[in-house]
Amino acid sequence: LPMDFDWRDHGAVTPVKNQGSCGSCWSFSTTGALEGANFLATGDLVSLSEQQLVDCDHECDPEEKDSCDSGCSGGLMNSAFEYTLKSGGLMREEDYPYTGTDRGACKFDKNKIAAKVANFSVVSLDEDQIAANLVKNGPLAVAINAVFMQTYIGGVSCPFICSKRLDHGVLLVGYGAASYAPIRLKEKPYWIIKNSWGENWGENGYYKICRGHNVCGVDSMVSTVAAVSTS
């Protein structure tokens, strides 16, 4: 594995998006992973529609039929991959633009599918495996506890105490070998995470969190997706 890796340097990551005042983080995590996978499959970076997921994805937990993806009220990336697999794929952002509300009817047009899911998998809770899957398969959909993100401005977040109760969906796009952590007086490796709160949040829309201890549950729910070429 390389010491440092960042899919932004390889053209697999679209610009930072903004979910607005809507609990649709899960849809941005899903599209980000499929955008990267589609780039690897086709060579084209295409921004995909979160609004399609918000409006049309009501995939439910197979064991709890009343727990379903539900637009601004929340969802889960793996359920969204399952929807995308079943529905045929996702449209382009420009063909189904984001509104940040979930009161609209589903306007999915099968004739305008831009990316298709071939398959998706969950990655084991092992940071080397997460890094290997990131490098091999593209950006990964991950869940995290976001309590420290409300006040985050920059640097590498490495809280001494952080709940592992997952409440936010984001996109893992890379990692770095070392960023100086003054309190620990040593270099600390970190993950690079794309968020969906606009470019004015964090480090130009990105969050850095230290690697090595499943901090804030970042290793707990990691998904990789593969795309089918539609061209």
Place this chain on the structure above:
Amino acid sequence: NDDLLIRQVVDHGDGGGAVDENSLVNADHHFTIFKRKFGKVYATQEEHDYRFSVFKANLRRARRHQKLDPAAVHGVTQFSDLTPREFRRQFLGLNRRLRLPSDAHKAPILPTND
């Protein structure tokens, strides 16, 4: 010692939104900057006063986060006038009741040496 740790990581130039030991003393000034920077307008004086109280609570929270997370910089963000509950409701959205299917395909173990 806490203050010493904070000084190691906080930008004392234009502030950049980071909290320091003076932030709470100058909370009204920071709130004015916050409103201008993020275009915040409140409909009534009551709403304004309530948001200011939330803002001050979040300054204290940012200081706590700074102590717990000294390698990062914590401070005023676009969410500084929201309670933690409002923040979770409006900007998070991972549905914890949904679980990974029991038959979820597990990614094959990849070689990581060399």
